[in-house]
Amino acid sequence: MKAISLFSCGGIGDLGLHHAGFDVLVANELLEERAEVFKFNYPNTQMIAGDIWQKQQNILTQTKQALNGKPLDLVFATPPCQGMSKNGRGKLLNAIRQGLKPEIDERNLLIMPTLAIFLASGAHTLVLENVPEMENTYIPNPSQDGEMIGIIDFIKQSLGSEFSNSIRVVEFADYGVPQCRQRLISIFTKHEKLKRYLQQTGSLFPDNTHSKNGKQLLPWKTVRNAIAHLPALDASKTETAKHKFIPYHSVPLLDEEKYFWVSNTPKEKGAFDNQCINPLCYFDKNPTHGSSVDEKGVNRYNTETPLFCAKCGDLLPRPWVKENGQYRLMKGYTSAYKRMSWDSPASTLTRNLSYACSDNKVHPEQNRVLSLYEAMILHTITDYEFYWQRADGKRVSDKLIRELIGESIPPAGLEKIFCHLAQILQDIDLPVKPRLGQQELDFA
Numbered sequence: 001m002k003a004i005s006l007f008s009c010g011g012i013g014d015l016g017l018h019h020a021g022f023d024v025l026v027a028n029e030l031l032e033e034r035a036e037v038f039k040f041n042y043p044n045t046q047m048i049a050g051d052i053w054q055k056q057q058n059i060l061t062q063t064k065q066a067l068n069g070k071p072l073d074l075v076f077a078t079p080p081c082q083g084m085s086k087n088g089r090g091k092l093l094n095a096i097r098q099g100l101k102p103e104i105d106e107r108n109l110l111i112m113p114t115l116a117i118f119l120a121s122g123a124h125t126l127v128l129e130n131v132p133e134m135e136n137t138y139i140p141n142p143s144q145d146g147e148m149i150g151i152i153d154f155i156k157q158s159l160g161s162e163f164s165n166s167i168r169v170v171e172f173a174d175y176g177v178p179q180c181r182q183r184l185i186s187i188f189t190k191h192e193k194l195k196r197y198l199q200q201t202g203s204l205f206p207d208n209t210h211s212k213n214g215k216q217l218l219p220w221k222t223v224r225n226a227i228a229h230l231p232a233l234d235a236s237k238t239e240t241a242k243h244k245f246i247p248y249h250s251v252p253l254l255d256e257e258k259y260f261w262v263s264n265t266p267k268e269k270g271a272f273d274n275q276c277i278n279p280l281c282y283f284d285k286n287p288t289h290g291s292s293v294d295e296k297g298v299n300r301y302n303t304e305t306p307l308f309c310a311k312c313g314d315l316l317p318r319p320w321v322k323e324n325g326q327y328r329l330m331k332g333y334t335s336a337y338k339r340m341s342w343d344s345p346a347s348t349l350t351r352n353l354s355y356a357c358s359d360n361k362v363h364p365e366q367n368r369v370l371s372l373y374e375a376m377i378l379h380t381i382t383d384y385e386f387y388w389q390r391a392d393g394k395r396v397s398d399k400l401i402r403e404l405i406g407e408s409i410p411p412a413g414l415e416k417i418f419c420h421l422a423q424i425l426q427d428i429d430l431p432v433k434p435r436l437g438q439q440e441l442d443f444a
């Protein structure tokens with residue numbers, strides 16, 4: 001089966017497509033450094049680096065050449081999500097009704113060249129991946145004088161009635177990924193077999209394999225399943241912050257203050273809730289931190305949380321800021337400087353995964369954040385043969401690795417979705433290709 005990939009980044013999501021048996025002929029990515037990582041990993045794919053608006057014709061010409069008369073099956077497109085609206089559909093529609101024009105983020109218009117390429121390519125199936133907020137995102141409809149239209153409705157309208165669709169917010173932990181990550185996956189198809197299957201079953205998605213409570217299905221894979229076997233690290237000094245032999249199993253040093261807060265944070269807790277460490281006091285009933293929803297529906301962190309022990313008056317090891325010799329509690333939510341739980345999947349990995357102040361990113365019991373190697377495992381990249389190298393020979397920086405992980409989809413989850421489509425299309429039980437270093441984590 002033949003496919004092309006748009007907004008391919010470094011190709012992490014493409015691992016799932018590739019391993020489900022799709023031959024990716026052409027890919028497109030805006031940023032050179034990301035495209036270079038892609039090129040190294042997929043030497044047989046024609047990577048066209050640059051802006052999709054300008055590269056549309058080039059993408060189509062190269063695809064046609066590579067197809068050499070054969071038909072294209074699938075277009076996989078993962079446009080950037082940063083512009084997708086967090087506002088509720090109702091709120092947005094209200095604004096539109098009142099004649100207020102919501103601000104348009106240019107990135108949300110990238111669906112237009114995507115659809116133009118898809119329709120011109122003749123592929124029968126389009127798979128789009130984005131954040132769940134895509135459902136609430138509106139764009140101006142060029143065929144109706146710029147009138148605002150929901151992006152999904154725009155896609156349906158542009159593709160016409162020949163296409164059926166199966167759209168779902170997928171929780172990747174439900175497909176056995178040791179990380180909670182929700183994505184909106186939209187499948188549009190005009191292939192008769194897929195349409196028939198959709199009519200019969202109501203969905204083009206494979207059944208979940210895992211669930212939170214583990215009843216009937218396997219339980220969610222946890223942080224413990226995924227990374228507990230790794231050697232310990234400690235972020236207080238260089239010698240202990242890096243493993244000698246395991247590549248990328250290293251963490252940034254925490255400065256003295258951060259290390260102090262983190263090292264006094266018990267399992268399952270966050271540093272904002274730390275209690276008194278004065279050995280003559282050890283009072284553990286100081287009010288903890290939290291947040292509440294205000295009258296406008298906005299979630300705000302508490303501002304009254306104490307920084308000094310109610311019993312002995314000592315400074316608590318909670319995140320603080322020192323101003324003019326005075327201490328005050330740092331502004332922030334409870335999830336900052338918070339330990340991950342051993343017994344749940346990791347929270348969504350973002351490009352900030354190496355910062356202790358990012359959501360739930362402190363190791364479950366060691367005094368440090370996640371190592372890049374642990375992030376690669378939690379993102380299922382280590383299940384595959386993937387190289388952190390660039391085709392131009394330049395070094396892949398840690399920052400770039402964090403960005404590629406933060407912006408991508410865990411490939412093992414995506415592979416299940418693509419395998420399912422491939423199985424329906426080919427009427428066979430596709431054997432899953434063996435993956436490098438595949439770990440059986442469920443029964444640890």
Ligand SMILES: C[S@@+](CC[C@H](N)C(=O)[O-])C[C@H]1O[C@@H](n2cnc3c(N)ncnc32)[C@H](O)[C@@H]1O
Pocket residue numbers: 007008009010011012013014028029030031034050051052053078079080081110404407408409
């Ligand atoms: C959400 S990421 C895709 C992640 C990718 N599918 C993966 O799994 O690694 C979106 C990508 O679109 C790229 N992009 C943004 N604007 C673009 C444009 N105008 N043309 C082509 N690519 C673009 C970004 O640089 C980014 O790498």
